[in-house]
Amino acid sequence: MPETRKPNPARRSERSRQAILDAARELISEMGYAKVSIEAIAARAGVGKQTIYRWWPSKGAVVFDSFLALSQDPEGEGMALPDTGDLEADLKLVMRATVAELADPAFEAPIRALNLEIINDPDLAAQYREKLADPVDEVKKERLRSAQRAGQLDADADLDLVLEVLYAPLHHRWLHRSGPLTAGYADALVDATLRAFRPAGEITPGS
Amino acid sequence: MPETRKPNPARRSERSRQAILDAARELISEMGYAKVSIEAIAARAGVGKQTIYRWWPSKGAVVFDSFLALSQDPEGEGMALPDTGDLEADLKLVMRATVAELADPAFEAPIRALNLEIINDPDLAAQYREKLADPVDEVKKERLRSAQRAGQLDADADLDLVLEVLYAPLHHRWLHRSGPLTAGYADALVDATLRAFRPAGEITPGS
Amino acid sequence: MPETRKPNPARRSERSRQAILDAARELISEMGYAKVSIEAIAARAGVGKQTIYRWWPSKGAVVFDSFLALSQDPEGEGMALPDTGDLEADLKLVMRATVAELADPAFEAPIRALNLEIINDPDLAAQYREKLADPVDEVKKERLRSAQRAGQLDADADLDLVLEVLYAPLHHRWLHRSGPLTAGYADALVDATLRAFRPAGEITPGS
Amino acid sequence: MPETRKPNPARRSERSRQAILDAARELISEMGYAKVSIEAIAARAGVGKQTIYRWWPSKGAVVFDSFLALSQDPEGEGMALPDTGDLEADLKLVMRATVAELADPAFEAPIRALNLEIINDPDLAAQYREKLADPVDEVKKERLRSAQRAGQLDADADLDLVLEVLYAPLHHRWLHRSGPLTAGYADALVDATLRAFRPAGEITPGS
DNA sequence: GCTTAACCGAGACGGTACGTCTTGTCTTTCC
DNA sequence: GGAAAGACAAGACGTACCGTCTCGGTTAAGC
CATH class of the missing domain: 1.10.10.60 (Homeodomain-like)
Structure with missing residues (x-):
């Protein structure tokens, strides 16, 4: 050996x-x-x-x-998304905050560095998902499940897919600098996502 | 000087x-x-x-x-997406092809390298958009405009946003290796995108 | 303190x-x-x-x-040079043995290592003389004193000098690899030394 | 290859x-x-x-x-030992100078360093002999040949051996710090060497 | 026979230097 | 004057040892 x-x-x-x-x-x-x-x-x-x-x-x-x-400096628990009962409002709040965070130049260098590592190294990518992404995603999914129970989201929706449709465009636009990150963009992503995963049977209100 | x-x-x-x-x-x-x-x-x-x-x-x-x-080895023009009149079918075809390309190990290293460069260097990112991404996106948007004219897509939809909702999840999943890239996944993305940008007034067929 | x-x-x-x-x-x-x-x-x-x-x-x-x-593995005492009464023969025997020892590749590395240390470090040099060189030299000098009593060596000769004239050329040639170490060389050194420290009054027999 | x-x-x-x-x-x-x-x-x-x-x-x-x-900074040629016709006086002059040089603390470190390298590395040793030792020895041997022609040194003497008997004890004593380096010691080495390689047939004058 | 100080193996530590590799510049020589 | 070749100053790489410093475990004195 x-x-x-x-x-x-x-x-x-x-x-x-x-x-x-x-x-x-x-x-x-x-x-x-x-x-x-x-x-x-x-x-x-x-x-x-x-x-x-x-x-x-x-x-x-x-x-x-x-x-x-x-x-993980803090106790690591207790993190939760706002749940006012209004999914659209809650998501827009969170997405606008994310947009603001990504636009902060102090976060720029470190987060890009982290992304570089993850893209390059499958092991680190796995660790990233396990230690950082999955816990955060779970919190978000919890909010989405609450919305499903409240009839604001298709009960059959694949929540991983919902999160991807919601976040990936933002992340991609930031990573590639392919467009402006604004509050309006955050809202548009929430709107599109909610239209895509609206509960079955609803009347389309128009885009 | x-x-x-x-x-x-x-x-x-x-x-x-x-x-x-x-x-x-x-x-x-x-x-x-x-x-x-x-x-x-x-x-x-x-x-x-x-x-x-x-x-x-x-x-x-x-x-x-x-x-x-x-x-740019080829003459660089004449590239066009299929347009059978059935947007959903055409998009699924294209997305499935993209999934297959990304899953090809021969493409793996070079495309990751390209992404690394783009993330790191704003100048290269700009060049990338101008020389590679924008022309390709224009071809895709042309197909989408055709669909808008055919009443298969919301005429008011922001086509850049449509493309992001369609492609960013796939790209993100591949970049972060955060999930499997399958034909079913490609179809699901097309379905979600079409639901999100369906023309106004249609009856929701369920997810 | x-x-x-x-x-x-x-x-x-x-x-x-x-x-x-x-x-x-x-x-x-x-x-x-x-x-x-x-x-x-x-x-x-x-x-x-x-x-x-x-x-x-x-x-x-x-x-x-x-x-x-x-x-010092052995009891450390009782070592003595041969004393057949014929100084020249006895010395040639010992010198040829020394030549053979130095030519043995198994001794090469360790003895060079020892010499390196001694050259570099005055403390070790002093310890070397006290613990290793002096006792051995004393044995050799005892044989030379016997020769002086027998009238085969100048009674007034400085025995330290005699030993140096006898051994230093050999040691130097080995250390610097500046010439071959042969039995003939050993004999030549003994001959030269005996000529240099022959008792006073003798007729020179030629070199 | x-x-x-x-x-x-x-x-x-x-x-x-x-x-x-x-x-x-x-x-x-x-x-x-x-x-x-x-x-x-x-x-x-x-x-x-x-x-x-x-x-x-x-x-x-x-x-x-x-x-x-x-x-080799100087032109490198023209070096020659003194030749007054009196071998003993000339050699004592040179040997006393050598003793003085070795006793100079400014020479100590570098010359020991040089010796360490030579002892350790056969390649360097060969280069040392070729580039430094041999040319110097040749100059010395030239003086000895002059003495042979003048009948002050055995015409059959091996000059390499003569040089070793003359210099090796001094070098060894310095390297091992096994005794004082004095003018008297230099003289004693010259005397012993001349006795050892005196022309054949001379009457021994006593040591 | 019990305590306790010291030695022991192991090996992590802050460091220094190794010898190799690459970067981006500069120089030489050829075409 | 562009291009190949490659030496150069600079400095990071990852490794090997240095000599110091804990760690527990184990002796062996001294009570």
């Missing part, structure tokens, strides 16, 4: 781990993902390079973990 | 240009975008590095051009 | 000490002094690195001790 | 070569051979590391070349 020597996680220095993740996040904000080197992360964190190589397989993995750590 | 010396395009060696673009495409297929270096491209093309630096500002630009060259 | 904590020699593990010295000797034979690391010695000896650092100040000291241990 | 790519010597930058050799010499004087790293040499010389690795196989080779360059 080849069995590459594995480090003993029990001995891992929590102080170093935190310093590395912090340094990674700082450097990405400061100079952009592509220009960040592992050497720079180690230097900024006051850590030997080997300590990074010991615990992470690649720069991407470090960067990914640094995002993960951010998202 | 410092005025960085600019090369005279008239003197450009067509032989070298082709060799470089070919080498770039080959190497990306063989070893993936991230592992391709300008040195390797130059060596494979039998070209001095300076010849690459003289005509392209970055590796991304070379790679991008190598794709551009591919897409 | 800061007083760096000193280890208690009474607690020293004899098993570890032996394993370390053995590992050091083995590794030097296998890969040459320069390529042997303390980590490798520790790993081969099945010992923690700290156990080496606790008892030796440097790699050189370990290596030196490993040689020392070798030379 | 494996054929490791070889750099083209015609393109070699003389400026870089000199800067590297100078930096190497300076650093060895300042911090001792063992503590000098290739990185430090490159940094001091204002040169990329690759430029060193391109032209020298090892640190030892750089250091060796830096000595070589020193010794």
Whole structure:
């Protein structure tokens, strides 16, 4: 058995781990993902390079973990979408917030970096879905199920598909910079999605 | 004025240009975008590095051009989507073909490489839209306008939005590997899009 | 007083000490002094690195001790040069043996390693003279004193000088690989030395 | 054919070569051979590391070349030992100068460094003999031949052996720090050597 | 016989240097 | 004057060791 020597996680220095993740996040904000080197992360964190190589397989993995750590800083639970009973209003609120977040230049570099990693590395993509995307999607689906029970959404709709129709155009337009991200665009996506997954039997009110 | 010396395009060696673009495409297929270096491209093309630096500002630009060259190999015109009069059937045909293309492992590496470049570099993104995306989208929109005239699509629909709702979910799912790409998925996207942009006044047939 | 904590020699593990010295000797034979690391010695000896650092100040000291241990394996006494009454014959015997030893490739790496250490580190050089060179030289000088009493060597000769004239050329030629080490060469050195330190008043027999 | 790519010597930058050799010499004087790293040499010389690795196989080779360059700075010819007709006086003069040189602490570190390299690396040893030792020895042998013609040295003596008997003890004592290096010691070595290689037939004058 | 200090193996740590690879510039030589 | 060839300064890569520093486990003194 080849069995590459594995480090003993029990001995891992929590102080170093935190310093590395912090340094990674700082450097990405400061100079952009592509220009960040592992050497720079180690230097900024006051850590030997080997300590990074010991615990992470690649720069991407470090960067990914640094995002993960951010998202899980709070207790991680209790997140929920607003549920006023008016699905359209609630979704527009959330989509407009998402649009605003993506338009914030402070988020620009890190989120693009995260997307680059995910596109490149199937392992990180899987981890991303499991640790970040799926939990968030579950919260959104919960709101959609509530809407299904309230008769505001087709009870047979595939909720994964609903979320994709709702979010993918926004994400794609942001990623490719192929159009403006405005509140009106957010609203239009919500409208289109609700038309597509309106409960069966309703009279079409026109687009 | 410092005025960085600019090369005279008239003197450009067509032989070298082709060799470089070919080498770039080959190497990306063989070893993936991230592992391709300008040195390797130059060596494979039998070209001095300076010849690459003289005509392209970055590796991304070379790679991008190598794709551009591919897409424009044919006369570049006359491309048109099928128009049998049945929008749903025509779209499903096209979407199923797109799904099949994305699932082809031979396309995997190069298309991901292209997407990486576009995400990273706003200039390339603009060039991409202008040279590759917009012409293709125009062809698609032409089919949609035909459908609008035939009363199969809401005459007031924003065709850019229609295309996004139709394609972005597919593209996103492929990019993030967040779900299977099947013919059924292609059909579901067409169905959802047609429901969302159905002409006003129609009776909902159910999802 | 800061007083760096000193280890208690009474607690020293004899098993570890032996394993370390053995590992050091083995590794030097296998890969040459320069390529042997303390980590490798520790790993081969099945010992923690700290156990080496606790008892030796440097790699050189370990290596030196490993040689020392070798030379002192026997009871360490009773060594004596042959004394047949014929100084020339006795010296030629010993010198030819020395030549043979130096020509043995198995001795090559370790003895060079030892010389490197001695040249580099005055402390080790002093220890070397005290523990290894001086006792051996004393044995040789005893034979020379016997020759002086027998009138075969100048009674006033500086025996340290005699030994240097006898051995240094051989050692130098080996160290610098500046010439062949043969039995004839050994004889020539003995002849030259005896001519240089022949008792006063003798008739020169020619070289 | 494996054929490791070889750099083209015609393109070699003389400026870089000199800067590297100078930096190497300076650093060895300042911090001792063992503590000098290739990185430090490159940094001091204002040169990329690759430029060193391109032209020298090892640190030892750089250091060796830096000595070589020193010794060949002058026209390299015309060196000759004094020849007053009195061999003993001439040799004592030269040997006392050698003793003084070895005792000079400024020479200590670099010459020890050079010896370490030679002992370790047969290739460098061969180069050392060819480029440095042999030419110097030839000058010395020329003086000895003059003495042979003058009847002050055995005409049949092996001059290589004479030089070894004369110099090796001194070199060995310095290298191993096994005794004081004094003018008296220099004289004693000359005396012993002359006794050993006195022309045949002479009456022994006593030691 | 119980406690306790020290040694032990193991190996993570902050570092330094290694030797290799690539970048983008510069220079030389050929066509 | 464009192009091949490739040396150059710069600096990141991932690896190997350095010498120090915990960790538990295990002896062996000293009570």
